[in-house]
Amino acid sequence: MRNRTAAVGPHRSRLQDTAVNTTHSGPHAARRADDATPDRIRRIRVSSVRLPLDTPVSDAKVLTGRQRPMTEVALLFAEIETENGHEGIGFGYSKRAGGPGQLAHAREVAPELIGEDPSDIGRLWTKLVWAGASVGRSGLATQAIAAFDVALWDLKAKRAGLPLAKLLGAHRDSVRCYNTSGGFLHTPVEELLDNASASLANGIGGIKIKVGHPEHKEDLRRLTAVREELGDDVPLMADANQQWDRPTARRMGRALEDFGLVWLEEPLDAYDSEGHAALAASLDTPVATGEMLASVAEHWELIRAGAADVIQPDAPRIGGITQFLRLAALAEHQHLQLAPHFAMEIHLHLAAAYPYEPWVEHFDWLEPLFNEGLEIGDGRMHVPFRPGLGITLSEQARQWTREECEITDRP
Structure with missing residues (x-):
């Protein structure tokens, strides 16, 4: 591993690089000196925020008697931090009902992210949804993990130095x-x-x-x-x-x-x-x-x-x-x-x-x-x-x- 890393430099020929990459292909291949540094999720903060509305809000669902006027919005925030100090923030929400349920589900599945590479967003979404699959793969279950998914995308864009x-x-x-x-x-x-x-x-x-x-x-x-x-x-x-x-x-x-x-x-x-x-x-x-x-x-x-x-x-x-x-x-x-x-x-x-x-x-x-x-x-x-x-x-x-x-x- 040391020999290969030391050999990679500005004076190597393209043929030499090709030979090295061919010889050391596979999941356990040594990383090149200019490869991206791997990172892992080390800490997650989940919080429930209740946003009060100045005036109770009514739409047609209230006039038909199916819902009560809306007085607040329940927000679920996820803040993710990695070993290398990168951070991401995401949120989801619910109106009238569901906020406590989203928080409870998020708390249960959040440990599945610890130690994971934050760049593997698609795989992590699947991991989270299957962690709670007994209550379904839509609705409250996926709304709870949305905050994590948004936070991971926020983190990825920040690492790249780009707006999402x-x-x-x-x-x-x-x-x-x-x-x-x-x-x-x-x-x-x-x-x-x-x-x-x-x-x-x-x-x-x-x-x-x-x-x-x-x-x-x-x-x-x-x-x-x-x-x-x-x-x-x-x-x-x-x-x-x-x-x-x-x-x-x-x-x-x-x-x-x-x-x-x-x-x-x-x-x-x-x-x-x-x-x-x-x-x-x-x-x-x-x-x-x-x-x-x-x-x-x-x-x-x-x-x-x-x-x-x-x-x-x-x-x-x-x-x-x-x-x-x-x-x-x-x-x-x-x-x-x-x-x-x-x-x-x-x-x-x-x-x-x-x-x-x-x-x-x-x-x-x-x-x-x-x-x-x-x-x-x-x-x-x-x-x-x-x-x-x-x-x-x-x-x-x-x-x-x-x-x-x-x-x-x-x-």
């Missing part, structure tokens, strides 16, 4: 963005208009408002007011949050055609791929859906059925960035538009790496959790120059931490 989008292979340095957090159903029309105008003044490019009132004329009234206030050129989206049946979705879809919507979102139950496909075929307005699905396999059912013109995956919900990239490849193959749901701090990078011009959703809810903000202007959200995701946890996030644990031992 650049590591993945960016197609653009900024992404069209639209605001959702100002357009919920609990918001009076006057405030809705003020929120929309403020978003546009702050450089956001489009506005999404919620629909799904029991009285359908109220949806039309609100949309009419927004369109008249903003004009015909501002991109406008509408989101029914799965609360229409098929006949209602057909009637409302036809009624909304005149508004020139960028898309009509979740008009039907998230798992009704046939209904979405029939609706998409009957409307000029593009149909968007996918945010509530919890695996690549579930999204594939939508894609295969032709149920969406715009696919809206959520990386934390489907298991992290590794799974998102698999899904993005399927969506690209079908020439679908992409508009990831929520978590803009993650999805900005993933959308920037998608071949077709995407959208990213602006939510201001998570901004207090991070020391860094995202630059927005001229209707676009800009990929930060900082390595990795480009975020660090704020002191406020530490104050909102309900529970945390540190893992340093193998299982």
Whole structure:
């Protein structure tokens, strides 16, 4: 081993290098002097953060009685540190319920990562999902491991000294963005208009408002007011949050055609791929859906059925960035538009790496959790120059931490 390492130098011939590589091929071959230094995961911190919302939030699911107004968001953070001092941060989330379950599952499987090479992200995702496979390979189980997967990608990009989008292979340095957090159903029309105008003044490019009132004329009234206030050129989206049946979705879809919507979102139950496909075929307005699905396999059912013109995956919900990239490849193959749901701090990078011009959703809810903000202007959200995701946890996030644990031992 010493002799081989000593022999490698600037005066070796190409033939000599070839001979050395051929002689010492195989899994136990000696490393060249310029090989990357191996690294191992030595410490993981998992924490549960409860983010309070200033105002209880209602969408169509609240008006139909299926859910209570949302008062907080439960965040699951994973911070990973290696023997060589590299660090990565990732997060997932849940709304209304599931936060404690995600934390419990994450704590159980986290020891599987200790001692592992952090670059082996695909293999580690598989290892984690099989560690908890008795409770399934989608839903809460994969949402819990999403925080680890995101942290590993963040760490890998930081080691490379690149923003995550650049590591993945960016197609653009900024992404069209639209605001959702100002357009919920609990918001009076006057405030809705003020929120929309403020978003546009702050450089956001489009506005999404919620629909799904029991009285359908109220949806039309609100949309009419927004369109008249903003004009015909501002991109406008509408989101029914799965609360229409098929006949209602057909009637409302036809009624909304005149508004020139960028898309009509979740008009039907998230798992009704046939209904979405029939609706998409009957409307000029593009149909968007996918945010509530919890695996690549579930999204594939939508894609295969032709149920969406715009696919809206959520990386934390489907298991992290590794799974998102698999899904993005399927969506690209079908020439679908992409508009990831929520978590803009993650999805900005993933959308920037998608071949077709995407959208990213602006939510201001998570901004207090991070020391860094995202630059927005001229209707676009800009990929930060900082390595990795480009975020660090704020002191406020530490104050909102309900529970945390540190893992340093193998299982």
